[in-house]
Amino acid sequence: MKPRPASLPDPSPDKDDKASPPWPPVSPTANAPLDQAVLQRLRGPYGQEQTLGRLEGLAMQLARIQHAPGQALEKLRFDAPQLVVFAADHGLADEGVSKSPQDLTHRCACELLAGKSPAVALAWHSGFDVSLVDAGVARPLQLPEGSEAAVPLLLRKIGYGTRNAAMVQAMSPAQARSAIQAGMDVVRHLPGNVVALGSIGVAGEASATLLLSRLCGVPLADASGKDQEADEVFGQRKLERLFVAASRHRRATSAQAALAAMGGFEIAMMCGAMIQAASERRTVLVDGFVAGTAALVARALVPAVEDYLVFAHRAAEPGHRLLLIHLQASPLLDMELRSSEGVGALLAWPLLQSAQQLLQH
Numbered sequence: 001m002k003p004r005p006a007s008l009p010d011p012s013p014d015k016d017d018k019a020s021p022p023w024p025p026v027s028p029t030a031n032a033p034l035d036q037a038v039l040q041r042l043r044g045p046y047g048q049e050q051t052l053g054r055l056e057g058l059a060m061q062l063a064r065i066q067h068a069p070g071q072a073l074e075k076l077r078f079d080a081p082q083l084v085v086f087a088a089d090h091g092l093a094d095e096g097v098s099k100s101p102q103d104l105t106h107r108c109a110c111e112l113l114a115g116k117s118p119a120v121a122l123a124w125h126s127g128f129d130v131s132l133v134d135a136g137v138a139r140p141l142q143l144p145e146g147s148e149a150a151v152p153l154l155l156r157k158i159g160y161g162t163r164n165a166a167m168v169q170a171m172s173p174a175q176a177r178s179a180i181q182a183g184m185d186v187v188r189h190l191p192g193n194v195v196a197l198g199s200i201g202v203a204g205e206a207s208a209t210l211l212l213s214r215l216c217g218v219p220l221a222d223a224s225g226k227d228q229e230a231d232e233v234f235g236q237r238k239l240e241r242l243f244v245a246a247s248r249h250r251r252a253t254s255a256q257a258a259l260a261a262m263g264g265f266e267i268a269m270m271c272g273a274m275i276q277a278a279s280e281r282r283t284v285l286v287d288g289f290v291a292g293t294a295a296l297v298a299r300a301l302v303p304a305v306e307d308y309l310v311f312a313h314r315a316a317e318p319g320h321r322l323l324l325i326h327l328q329a330s331p332l333l334d335m336e337l338r339s340s341e342g343v344g345a346l347l348a349w350p351l352l353q354s355a356q357q358l359l360q361h
Contacts (some may be wrong), residue, residue: 024184024279029064029307037073038063041359052358054330058310059355065283065308066193076356078283080192081349083123083342084273085112086183086266088136089161090203091170095241097206099234105202106139112200112341114143115150119198119341126349128196133186135179136161136265156182158265165210165262166245176260176268183272187280195277196285196312196349197294198342199266205340206238208293209319210246210262215255215296216326218319220246225318255300263297270294275301278308283352286311287345288337289320296323310352313337313344 038060042052050056062076087109093102111117113132123130133154134141138161143149158179162170171179187195206224213223220242224235249261259268271294277284278298286295286309298305306327313333314321324331332348 023275023302026275026278026302026304026308027068027281028304029061031064031067031069034063034067034071034073035060038359041073041361054332055351055355055358057330058332058351059359061307061310062283062352062355063359065281068281073359076359078194078352078356081126081128081194081196082190082192083119083128083130083196083198083346084133084186084190085119085130085198085200085341086133086135086269086273087141087200088134088204088264088266088269089138090201090207090264091162091164092166092206092241092245093203094164095166095244097238097241098203099231100202102138102202105200106137106141108200108341109134109137109141110143113141113149113151113153114147117341118339119343119346120151122343122346126346128346128349129192131186131190133269135182135269154186156186156269158182162264165207166241166248169249169261170207170263171260171265171268173256173260175265176256176263179265179268180272180275183269183274184276185272186269187273187276187282193281194283194285194352195273196287196342196345197270197273197291198287198345199270199290199340201264201266201290204264204266204290205317205319206242207262207264207267208290208323210242211258211267211293211296212319212323212326213246214252214258214262215300216323218322218326223319223322255297259297263293264290266290267294267297271298271301274298274305274309278302278305282308284309285345285348285352287313287342288315288340289317289323290340292320292323292327296327299327310348312348315340315344
């Protein structure tokens with residue numbers, strides 16, 4: 001087992017880990033008169049019910065996000081949509097909880113940085129700007145000499161990968177808060193009113209599984225999808241190591257404590273990105289299992305955030321289905337995707353554009 005580089009020093013002197021961080025205020029979007037106006041616009045003079053199915057609910061959500069209480073229904077606008085992908089390594093990968101080698105995080109991040117990933121191709125086709133955030137990759141991200149980055153790289157590294165959650169806390173409370181605030185800062189400096197969030201990180205799914213189990217009360221065996229594993233030996237070992245991590249941090253029951261104990265830098269930053277985006281009334285496209293877990297934590301910290309989240313798709317991981325059930329979220333697509341870099345969010349984007357067009361009339 002390779003020795004893991006030490007984490008960067010904990011930022012800033014926050015001596016009271018129990019102090020409440022200053023999350024920005026997020027306004028709930030509930031607006032019954034606006035909902036009625038949307039339905040009248042969609043159903044026309046004859047009032048045919050639910051002819052557009054779930055597209056009606058999506059149109060109402062988008063309208064609520066873009067219209068403060070008291071505003072009359074106007075055309076929806078989507079300005080400068082952004083895809084932000086957060087990359088980070090997990091110390092838990094040392095326990096063999098992923099079939100992928102840990103250096104795959106670095107390779108996938110460099111591929112995206114070079115503009116060669118499927119997510120970048122779809123983003124450019126759909127008119128999205130793309131940013132890659134180094135939240136905590138175990139090695140510096142750099143392309144071969146003579147190559148130029150096709151995607152901006154935002155350096156927000158909290159550490160060179162989290163610590164191994166099966167042995168110690170993945171992050172200190174100060175690191176977790178710094179990661180959340182870094183995610184907020186990333187969004188704060190981006191233009192537009194739509195943000196799609198994705199991630200890169202070997203063992204990110206294992207971290208998401210632990211958070212799902214702890215915060216939603218889902219048995220670890222169900223959350224990890226052990227029964228769906230074709231490789232029974234791997235599935236059993238993975239579950240055993242997840243049990244070790246969960247048992248070690250059994251007292252971490254709040255969302256913030258569980259995030260620090262068993263989460264990842266990319267999960268914490270996506271959580272902060274969602275809170276900031278919601279505070280600015282941006283639409284947030286949530287991609288996949290790992291991003292969904294960030295939404296779970298963000299909702300626990302600031303409940304009104306959920307009004308701004310559009311869950312793009314149901315990923316192939318069994319835990320994601322259970323997470324969506326807990327969140328009472330209906331994803332727009334089910335394509336059996338395993339990519340977490342934002343591909344699902346971008347595939348769902350035309351449905352948001354369709355809702356926009358239907359409200360133009």
